[in-house]
Amino acid sequence: MEQQLYGIFLYGVFLLTMGGIYAVLTLGLNIQWGFTGLFNAGVAGFFAIGAYTTAIVTSAASERHLGGYGLPVAAGLVAAMVASAVIAWGVGRICIRLRADYLAIATLGIAEIFRLVLKNEVWATNGPRGISLIPKPFEHLPEPWNQVGMLLLVFAVVAVLYVLLERARRSPWGRVMAAIRENEAAARAAGKDVERLRIEAFVLGAALMGLGGALMAHHIKFIEPNAAEPVSATFLVWVMLVIGGAANNRGAVFGAILIWTIWSTAEILSARLPPEWAVKSAYLRIFLVGLALQIILQRFPGGIFRERRFRTAPSSSTREQPP
Amino acid sequence: MKKTMIAAAAAAAALALNGAVATAGEVKVGSAAAVTGPIAELVVAIVNARNLAATHVNEQGGLLGGDTYTLVPGDSQCDPKAAVDAGAKLVNVEQVVAIIGANCSGATNGMAQSVSIPAGVVMLSDTATAPSISELDDNDLVFRVATSDDLHGRTLAQRAWDHGYRKLAVTYATDDYNSGFAEVFAAAFTALGGTITGNEAHEPNKASYRAELATLAGAEPDGLVLFAYYGSSGITILRNSLENALFGKFLGADGMMDNSVIEQIGADNLRGNIMLSQPASATGSPPYEAFAAAFEATGNAPDAPFVAHSYDVSFLAALAIEKAGSADRGAISAALREVANAPGTVILPGEWAKAKAAIAAGEDINYEGASGPIEFDEKGDVTGTYTLNGVGDDGTWTPVM
Structure with missing residues (x-):
């Protein structure tokens, strides 16, 4: 029984680590979609860039891929953010002026381009076989401290990001972003450089997505193009943000952990089914997740945590809910 | 509505916890497979082959003192992220003794490095063929029956x-x-x-x-x-x-x-x-034919990719637990080599009762698998021979030359 409880504790650590990594991705998307209204359907692309960047700069030398720099994990995380940000800046310069759904199509395509480049540039990335033996922080500590250490690192990152983004949201910068999202023409008329601000939000969000990808690469110690598939690296993040509540940082974090918990624990239930169901039960799990999403969205149409609007004057008129 | 939801959640949690506590007389091994994802269509037969080995074990006396050999499914989705999640559940919640799987090389690599090696759980792969698996610093915990590419x-x-x-x-x-x-x-x-x-x-x-x-x-x-x-x-x-x-x-x-x-x-x-x-499992060899006949009888095609390997890992995991004498994670690695490698009484697929008797009598055994003779080297890999197959006169795959 003790062993059992210890096991459940360790699983909880794994669950929250993954949930925390998804929270980093969701906070990144929240800057883009929640604050500024940029429809980025290419989360997986920036996730992959971050993951591969840190894998290359921190892993030991191998003849299979570029690398051997052996930098510490912290340097890898920074490099991942910088690489994602630089590439996002280039992408932003080209397509940030596209309106919502056109931007979605462009970013979706760009993410697929990144994934295919990573899959085919075998000299740098070892192609579809991926990069193995990525160092993991605290991995030399005895169990459970190795896993707990990773969890604390992820939580520390989430906490720092949350505090910074809450400050950003309340700052003049955050208010301009909301203005751009709600009424771009008005923001422009007020003298704001809308293009530059949209790029800023895009780059900042992408940097966080790169950070999330880098944390994931260190957590699973292995990265391959399959890990940047749109379903689990883009759409799942969107679901987390929409359920948690767009434009609300608390909602982004809560949504990520809630949806990941549902996604992961559903398998514990489906694995209870008789062995003849072994194959079918995996699909039943996906159905369970879909059902949970339906129930939550029925009950909380605007997300569990709605956007908290700031008021400059008590007389400010009632505003419509964000889409 | 709220009450029903809470009730449903409570029932689900009770079910999960109740099931998670190992019932007496049951030995659990994780069966990680890419049930959903890009190779889903191959995996149905793979899972059936693993389950067939478990059926053989349970029909012929079960494990140890008559315990049921239970394969707990985990969906690795052919994605290392999902595989780490599935592995964490198998190792921690289900408390499995060992893991067979997880199919795709990338998923296997992630699960081994992030979950099973740190936890000291043996992982026995049926289909992972990437050379990088041999290079893992694995404390002798990662084995595979599939040959390296x-x-x-x-x-x-x-x-x-x-x-x-x-x-x-x-x-x-x-x-x-x-x-x-x-x-x-x-x-x-x-x-x-x-x-x-x-x-x-x-x-x-x-x-x-x-x-x-x-x-x-x-x-x-x-x-x-x-x-x-x-x-x-x-x-x-x-x-x-x-x-x-x-x-x-x-x-x-x-x-x-x-x-x-x-x-x-x-x-x-x-x-x-x-x-x-x-891989020359050897269509025609006695171990393969023993497996093929049994697998065909359950309505599956024995020449589907990797099913012979999948049967072997499932059967080998059971043999290792029997040899170790207890459902103790730490003892599986050494026992696995003993039951797979020569010398010893030759055991063919399906011969669980014979193997159980031999182990009880203190004899050394040597499992000859459906996928080949299975001799693990120091990296936990097997070396294999291969056959070329063409289309025979009867319109099925037949060895040539």
Whole structure:
């Protein structure tokens, strides 16, 4: 029984680590979609860039891929953010002026381009076989401290990001972003450089997505193009943000952990089914997740945590809910 | 509404916790498989083969003191993220003694490095073929029955050369298995003195590959080497090649070994024109035939890719637990070598009662698997031999030469 409880504790650590990594991705998307209204359907692309960047700069030398720099994990995380940000800046310069759904199509395509480049540039990335033996922080500590250490690192990152983004949201910068999202023409008329601000939000969000990808690469110690598939690296993040509540940082974090918990624990239930169901039960799990999403969205149409609007004057008129 | 939801959640939690506590008389082994995801269609047969081994064990006396051998499913989705999550559940919540799986090399690699090695759980893979798995710092915890692509690729290149091929075009699906295979094959074939006229990746699940094939056929090679899974691109490539008279001769590997290839393309179109390399389980050898007869009796095709390997890992895990004498994680690794490697009383697939009696009598045993003799080296790998298969007169895959 003790062993059992210890096991459940360790699983909880794994669950929250993954949930925390998804929270980093969701906070990144929240800057883009929640604050500024940029429809980025290419989360997986920036996730992959971050993951591969840190894998290359921190892993030991191998003849299979570029690398051997052996930098510490912290340097890898920074490099991942910088690489994602630089590439996002280039992408932003080209397509940030596209309106919502056109931007979605462009970013979706760009993410697929990144994934295919990573899959085919075998000299740098070892192609579809991926990069193995990525160092993991605290991995030399005895169990459970190795896993707990990773969890604390992820939580520390989430906490720092949350505090910074809450400050950003309340700052003049955050208010301009909301203005751009709600009424771009008005923001422009007020003298704001809308293009530059949209790029800023895009780059900042992408940097966080790169950070999330880098944390994931260190957590699973292995990265391959399959890990940047749109379903689990883009759409799942969107679901987390929409359920948690767009434009609300608390909602982004809560949504990520809630949806990941549902996604992961559903398998514990489906694995209870008789062995003849072994194959079918995996699909039943996906159905369970879909059902949970339906129930939550029925009950909380605007997300569990709605956007908290700031008021400059008590007389400010009632505003419509964000889409 | 709220009350029903809470009640449902409570019931679900109770069910989960109740089931998670190992019931007396049950030994759990994790069965991680890519049940959903890009190779889902191959995995159905793989899971059936693993379950067949568990059925054999349970019908012939069960494990240890008559305990039930239970395979707990985990969906690795062919994605390392999902595999780590599935592995964490198997190791911690289900408290499995060992894990078999997790199918795709990337998923296996992630699960091994992040979950099973730190927890000290043996992982026994049936299908992971990437050479990088051999390099893991694994405390002797990662084993595999599938042979590394390095060996298989070199062997196929030699066979192609022996059959008189000198100029070949290569196309491979962009997954870890097929791309790695193509890389080794191309290097080995060139080293033998052959010419690779073109080496092109293709994305699986496209409606047509005419453009890629036309480019490859332009250099007029002797044939096409096709590294693909039959369902996601292999059959389409064969059909496009034959319909447009781009290629007439094909070489390939076990990802293409399925009767649906012959059914959909036609035995007469393929006879004498296609050769597929497969680990020599040895169609024809007593261990393979013992497995094939039992697997066919359950309504499955024994020549589907990797099913023989899947049966073997499931059976071997049970043998190792029996040999260790307890469901203790730490004892499995050493026991696994003892039951798989020579010398000892030879055990064939399905012979659980015989194995149990031999172990009880203190004899050393040597499992001869459906997929080959299975002798683990110090890295936990097996070396294998391979057969070439063509379409026989009866319209099924038959060994050639």
